[in-house]
Amino acid sequence: MKALKYKGVHDIGFVDVPIPEPGPGQVRLKVTACGVCHTDVTFKNNPELAVEPGLTLGHEIAGQVESHGPGVLSPPLGTPVVVHTIWSCGNCRQCVRGRQNACLSTPSRLVPPQGPGTRYDGGMAEYVVVPVTSVVHAETLAPELAAVLPDAATVPYHAIYSCRDLLTPGASALIIGVGGLGQFAVSILRAVTPARVIAVDIRDSALETVRNQVDAVLNSNSDNLPDRVVTAAGGHGPDLVLDFVGSDATLRLATSVVAPYGTVWVPGQAGGTFTIDTDRRTTTIPRGATIVGRPYAGTRQNLTEVVALAANGSITAPITTYPFADALHALDDLDAGRIVGRAVLTME
Known part of the structure; x- marks a missing residue:
């Protein structure tokens, strides 16, 4: 089969490899779609953050169960599923609580638990082997939508669900950066909370994608931006701020506008400090x-709930699809900022 492998810095390419066999507790999936994430671009460009050479990329996976490993009886063969991005130990006190994203099996407190496309071979391949405990049924979803849910939708859902007690009638939420994750955040906030939603981005094109879903859009270059955010939030600032950028400027904005006893979540990884x-x-x-x-990421239960929201049409975001053979083109487009929303590789 063909797989897209990380070979070294600035060196990613297709390799012919054997079809993997599932071991105990695993299933083999025939991949139907795989998301392309900025994480993949980071691995390509940044040697300090890169993965081990030889790893198959792709952590946003949708597929059909094609084979069971020893001791695995379900899901039935042919079942469409998505794959949780964290393959946790399942036994530590955090995993027992359902907090797979806080799994304690990592080598240090600063190293997050890993999964496909980061430590284990991912979904940019015709087939992938995954733990059966990581799969979530996705029978009614189009593969290209299903593929992006484990990351692009589950990350903002985890934040919003964790702060649900803040998002009561009259509350407001600020989304900084309305790319792929930010667009899902807007959709999720509309689906599960009564909060007012304010979107901030430096790109007018990105703001246009959410203009009809939010209560206010503001360009990052606007004069008196903090004052305008506070005013849009009703005068006391947003109760929840989701910063999907994480730069010096966005962190300053987030912390200068958040409401008293509000919360700032910073999934963005632009290297900013405050x-x-x-x-x-x-x-x-x-x-x-x-x-x-x-x-970091979200829990398997978060993913299950996100799939249910997508299945009933409550959440969505713009998606650009590429044939698997054009994976390198998709990575280049994402790196160059030519994609609004999420990029997905589809298998033909």
Whole structure:
């Protein structure tokens, strides 16, 4: 079969490899679609963050169960599924609580649990072997939508679900960066909360994709942007801020507008920093605010609930599809910023 492998920095290409055999507790999937993520581009371009050479890329996987490993009896062969992005140990105290994204089987507290396309061979291949505990049924979903749900939808859903007690009638949420994850965040907020939604992005084209779904859109270059955000949020700032960029500028914005006892979640990984000023005479961070840095993925239950929302038509986002043979073109388009929404490879 053909697989898209990371060979080294700036070197990703197709390789012919044997079809993998599922081991105990595993199933083999015939891949139907696989998302292309900025993580894949990062591996390609940044040697400090790259994976081991020889790894098959792709952590957003949709497929059909094609074969069972020893001891596995379900799902039935042919069942369409999606794959959770974290393959946790299942035994530590966090996993027992259902918090696979906090699994303690990692080598240090700073290393997150891994999964397909990061430590194990991923879904940019004709077939992939995955733990049966990682699959979620997705019978009614188009493969290209199903593929992006484990990352692009589950990450914002995890944040929104975790902060659901904040998002009561009259509350507001700010989305900074309305790319693929930000667009799903808007869709999820509309589907499961009554909150007002404000979108901020530096790209007018991105803002146009969500203009009809949100209560206010603001370009990052707007004059007096923090004041305008606070006003749009009703005068006291947004109760939840989701920063899908994570730059110095967006972190300053997030912490300067969040409401008292509100929460800032920072899934963005642009390398920004901010300072917590504890002097109440000069600080811009309000009383009681919570800042959640480096939130990681989501739980398997989060993914199950996201699939259900997508299945009933409650959430969606723009998707650009490419044939699997054009995977390198898709990576280049994503790297160059030519994609609004998510890119997905489809298998023919």
